[in-house]
Amino acid sequence: MYSWELGFGIRFGRSRTSISGRRTRQDIVCACEGRDSSEEARSVRCGCAVMIRLLRKDDDSWFISRFVGAHNHPLSSTCGERRQWKSHSRIDQMTRDLVQNLRANNVQISRVCSILGSMHGSSKYVPFSRQSIRTLCGRLAQESIEGDTGKTIGLFAGMREQDPAMVVRMQLDDGRRIKSLFWCHGASRFKYSCFGDAITFDTTYRTNLYNLPFGLFVGANHHFQTVIFGAVLLTEETTDAFQWAFRTFVEAMDGLRPKTILTDQCPAMKSAIAIELPTTRHRWCKWHVLKKAKESLGGIYSKNSVFKKQLHELVDEIVSIPEFETRWAQLVEEHGLGANEFLARAYQNRDMWAKPFFTETFCAGMTSTQRSESANHLLKTYIPRSAPMHLFVS
Numbered sequence: 001m002y003s004w005e006l007g008f009g010i011r012f013g014r015s016r017t018s019i020s021g022r023r024t025r026q027d028i029v030c031a032c033e034g035r036d037s038s039e040e041a042r043s044v045r046c047g048c049a050v051m052i053r054l055l056r057k058d059d060d061s062w063f064i065s066r067f068v069g070a071h072n073h074p075l076s077s078t079c080g081e082r083r084q085w086k087s088h089s090r091i092d093q094m095t096r097d098l099v100q101n102l103r104a105n106n107v108q109i110s111r112v113c114s115i116l117g118s119m120h121g122s123s124k125y126v127p128f129s130r131q132s133i134r135t136l137c138g139r140l141a142q143e144s145i146e147g148d149t150g151k152t153i154g155l156f157a158g159m160r161e162q163d164p165a166m167v168v169r170m171q172l173d174d175g176r177r178i179k180s181l182f183w184c185h186g187a188s189r190f191k192y193s194c195f196g197d198a199i200t201f202d203t204t205y206r207t208n209l210y211n212l213p214f215g216l217f218v219g220a221n222h223h224f225q226t227v228i229f230g231a232v233l234l235t236e237e238t239t240d241a242f243q244w245a246f247r248t249f250v251e252a253m254d255g256l257r258p259k260t261i262l263t264d265q266c267p268a269m270k271s272a273i274a275i276e277l278p279t280t281r282h283r284w285c286k287w288h289v290l291k292k293a294k295e296s297l298g299g300i301y302s303k304n305s306v307f308k309k310q311l312h313e314l315v316d317e318i319v320s321i322p323e324f325e326t327r328w329a330q331l332v333e334e335h336g337l338g339a340n341e342f343l344a345r346a347y348q349n350r351d352m353w354a355k356p357f358f359t360e361t362f363c364a365g366m367t368s369t370q371r372s373e374s375a376n377h378l379l380k381t382y383i384p385r386s387a388p389m390h391l392f393v394s
Contacts, residue, residue, distance in 0.1 A: 003085075004088055009030070010029065010030060013026075025054065029051040030048040030051065032047075033049070034047065046073050050071050053066035091128050096136065112133060182231070188227075189229075192253050197260065198220070198260040199217050199219045199260070199262070200366060200370075201372065203237060214232070215232045216231055216375050229253070250276070250277070259362055261282055262283045262367075263283075263285065263369065282352070285370075287369075288368070289346055296341075297342065310331055314328060316355070324354060328347060
C-alpha cells in the first residue's frame with residue numbers, strides 16, 4: 001500500500017534461510033533497484049536504493065531492521081502509471097474466478113476488460129492493467145489444458161451418474177490414446193426412437209484446441225424443430241473413422257438405422273455409409289452440390305440471369321424424372337454448356353441430390369445439411385476457439 005500511494009513498484013530482494021530451512025531475513029526493494037548487465041537493454045532499473053529489510057524473531061514475528069526511502073527516479077503520479085508496475089497488477093481470487101467464467105463462455109478479452117471496468121465505475125480505476133488480464137487469460141487457458149483427457153473422462157462420468165441412459169464410446173489407438181469419441185444423452189436416444197427416420201450428418205465444425213472434426217447427428221421433430229441425436233469427435237476423416245462413427249451411432253440407438261441420411265459429398269463418408277448403413281438411403285446436400293455453381297459457370301450464373309432462374313426452377317420444383325431429364329438437356333443446350341465439367345458432374349450424380357429421385361423417400365422436409373451447420377454455428381457463439389476437450393464437451 002505504501003509503494004502504491006507513493007507511486008513505485010516493489011519486488012522481493014535478497015533473503016537468508018537458516019540451517020533448519022526457516023527464512024530469517026527478507027529484503028523488499030524498489031522495482032528499479034540494481035542494473036541490467038546489458039547496457040543496451042531497455043529496463044526501468046536505475047540502481048535505486050529504496051528498500052526495507054525484515055528480520056524474523058525467535059517467536060516467529062517479523063520486524064523492520066532497515067529502511068531506505070530516497071528514490072533516484074521519478075515516481076508514478078496517476079492510477080494508470082501505477083498499474084504498470086508488476087507488483088500492482090495482481091488479480092484477486094474473486095476477479096480471477098469471474099474472468100475464468102467469462103472466458104469459458106467465449107467472452108472476448110476486450111469485453112472482459114470492459115466488464116471489469118464497469119464494475120469499478122470506470123476503466124481508469126481498475127486496479128490492474130489490460131496486459132495483466134491477457135496474461136491471466138493465457139495462464140487460465142494453460143491450466144485448463146493440463147490433464148484434459150482425465151478431466152473429459154471425469155466429466156462424462158458425472159454426466160452418466162445424472163443420466164443413466166447416456167451412451168459414451170471411445171476408440172483408442174495402439175498407444176491407448178483417444179482416436180474417436182462418441183456420446184449421446186438419454187433424451188436424445190428417446191427422440192431418435194420417435195424422429196430418427198431422416199437425419200443429417202456434417203463434420204465441418206472444428207472450433208476446438210486440437211482442430212478435430214466434430215460431427216452432429218441431427219434430425220427434425222413433429223414441430224419441424226431441430227433435434228440433436230448424437231455427437232462425435234474424430235481425429236481423421238477417413239472411411240474407417242466414419243465407419244466407427246456410424247456403427248457406434250446405430251449401436252447406441254439400439255440397432256435402429258435411419259431410413260435416410262443427408263451428408264456432403266465426402267467420398268470417405270459415402271463409402272462408410274454403404275458399408276455400415278446398407279439399408280439407408282444416402283442423399284447429398286443440395287446446397288453443397290450447387291455451392292460452386294457461381295465460380296464454375298461464371299457470368300451466366302449472375303444474380304438476375306435467366307439461366308440461374310431456370311436452373312433453380314428445375315432443381316426446386318420438378319418432381320418427375322422424365323421431365324427433369326428433358327428440362328436439364330434443354331437447359332444445357334439452350335445456353336451452350338454441354339462441355340461444362342461442373343454441370344456434367346452434377347448430372348452424373350443426379351440420383352444423389354435431385355428431387356425427382358427421392359419422391360418415394362422420407363426426408364422430413366430436409367434437402368440439405370443446413371440443420372447440422374446451424375447447430376455448428378450456434379456452438380461457435382458459446383465455445384472459445386481454442387477450447388480444450390473437456391470445456392468443449394461441457
